[in-house]
Amino acid sequence: MRRWPDPAEPHPRGHEVAALDDGGYAHTVDTGAGRVTVQFTPEPDTAPHSLEHSDPPTPRWRAAVLTEGVRPDDPGPAALARALADALRNEGAAFSATEVATLWEAMPLLRRYATDDGALADWALIFRDHYVENSVGFLLAAERAGFSPRWIYALDKGDKTLRRNRVHGWFLSRGYRSATLDNSVVNGTATDDEVRRAREVGADVDAFVRAAHAEGRRVLMVDDGGIIALGSARDRLVTEQPDAALELTVSGLKRISAAADMRLPVLNMARSQVKTHLAYNEIADSCVRRLRAIVPGEKFVGRRVLSLGFGTLGARVARALRATGCRVTVVDTDTLALVRAAEEGFDTGRSAHEALRRTRPFLVIGTTGEDALTEADLALLPDGVLLAGFATRDFSLLSEGRVATKTSDLPGVGVRHTLPGGRSAVLLGDGRSLNLYTYEGIPNRGYDAYRAATLIAAKHLCRSAATLTPGIHLGVVDDVVRDAGLYDAYYDTYLADTAEPAETGAEDGGDAHE
Known part of the structure; x- marks a missing residue:
């Protein structure tokens, strides 16, 4: 069903469009068994509903689906009303063309490398990651590089990211398949109903892979979590193997390494130089910003923090909190990590138990x-x-209910757990990654280099998959990213005071493969 902002435009027989006093309009369809009306009302200007502001602002409308003269025993009009509501919900959630063009403009490195590559013409793409705005940028770049929208399957990891519904709506509007394959299933913490839904999605992904292969296409999976290697070969959620994969996480690499039947080349983005030296700085920054935002009334300066883990992410978060003025105690089971923390001047301990006996962190x-x-x-x-x-x-001991505690929800903040003895602890967020809880996470420009590097690696993998041996490859990613000139482009675009930003590729974001 089309929408007509101008009631004067022609419309099909049986449709009525009337202007409303508030500047909106009503579109009515006579079904023969009752009338179904969609009423559109303009919303007042508000703050942007995306990371980037667009000029002029994207207009927003509120839609209501109404029925009139419908018999209770006639399912036809009610079904039409429900279908309209679902369609409007998906269409209304999607980013507008202006918003996507603005997002695209905010990722100049990704634009630079989003050039057409004929090697991708016979590939299909499965992309599993968080539904955030920079994922929109990445898949738009993948289109421009040569993947057909019809052969893109996007999978959300299930975190409550702030604009996940908008990302999902935009993916559907582009013609991608889009579904959720929840990380709780990967981690073994899902309910029976969540597992059932995940198996349905997994079966659909399998069908997608088989259909691609039937058309002579190969399949690339870009994954954040090693879903292709989860469980035994017989019990996996996704049983059809892709032809090549890019793995974005260390946990995913561990799963793939442990699976003896993985017979495909896998490029290791998780331990690549670009993720270690560039992406993790942005991830850590998003962690600290989300932490400060979720408890805006809390005092941080001068107070004790216990930081469990001093790895690639933990070390950066600990340093950021110390720079804020916190007194940070670091615990890590890796002695070398503990040595590094101590030699950087952090208070350290070998275990949380030891640290909690002598400190009182807030x-x-x-x-x-x-x-x-x-x-x-x-x-x-x-x-x-x-x-x-x-x-x-x-903190899955609490979030999964493996310890009996009395809980009370703190909307928008987390869950208060009453511990034995009457003390309480507040688990911020939903027990998953806090920087993704009702939050967009990393700025688009902040992840620009990492998404560009992922695209560079994906293009190389599609060109050379036939010559790469099965197994995990690390050096390949570092070499192709450096050879592509990404670090020079990154420095010139974002850091240099005198150099001109590197020339970019495609200039706008709304019309790939349309």
Whole structure:
């Protein structure tokens, strides 16, 4: 059903369009068994509903679906009304062409490398990552590089990112398939109903791979979590193997390495130079910004923080909190990491239990990706302590209910757990990565280089998959990214005071493959 902003425009027989006093309009369809009306009302100008502001602002409308003269026993008009509501919900959620063009403009490095590559013409793409704005930029770049929208399948990891519905709506509007394959299923924390839905999506992904192969296409998977190697070969959510993969996470690499039947080349983005030296700085920044935003009334300066983990992410978060004025105690089971922390001047301890016996933190940070606290540790937590996990399993002892506690929701903040003895701890967010909880996470420009590097690696992998041996390849990513000139372009675009920004490729973002 089309929408006509101008009631004077012609419309099909049986349709009526009438202007309303508030500047909106009503579009009515006579079904023969009742009337169904969609009423559009203009919304007042508000702050942007995206990271980038557009000029002029994108107009917003409120839509209501109404029925009139419909018999209760006639399912036809009601079904039409529901279908209209679903269609409007998806269409209304999608980013506008202006918003996408503005987003595209904000990622100049990605634009630079989004040039057509004939090697991608016979490939299909499965992309599983968080539904954030820079994912929109990446898949638009993938289109421009040569992937057909019909052969792109996007999968959300299930985090409550701020604009996930808008990302999903835009993906559908482009002609992609879009669904959720929840990370809780990967981590073994999903409910039976979530597992059932995940298996349905997995079966659809399998069908997508088979259909691509039937048309003579090869399949590339860009994954954040190693879903292709989860479980035994017989029980996996996705059983059809792609022809090549890019893995974005260390946990995913571990799963793939442990799967003896993985017979495909996998490029290692997780430990690449671009992720280690550029992306993790932005991830850590997003963690600290989200932390400060979710408890805006909290004092940080001068207070004790316990940071569990001093790896690539944990070290950066600890340094950022110390720069804020926090007194940070670092715990890590890796002695070398502990040595590094101590020699950087951090207070250190070998275990959370030891650290909690001698300190009284107001905040405990987790960046380990594993259980960071034991049940014995809970007994030492100060009353009212805040728990902030930036990897999914850090505080799963509480988030998964493996310890009996009385809980109360704190909307927009997290969950208060009443511990034995009457003390309480507030688990911020939903127990998953806090920097993705009702938050957009990383600025588009902040992830520009990493998304560009992923595209560079994807194009190389599609060109050379037939010559790469099965298994995980690290040096390939570092070599092709450096050879592509990405670091020079990054420096000239964002950091140099005198150099001109590097020339970009495609200039606008709304018309790829249309």
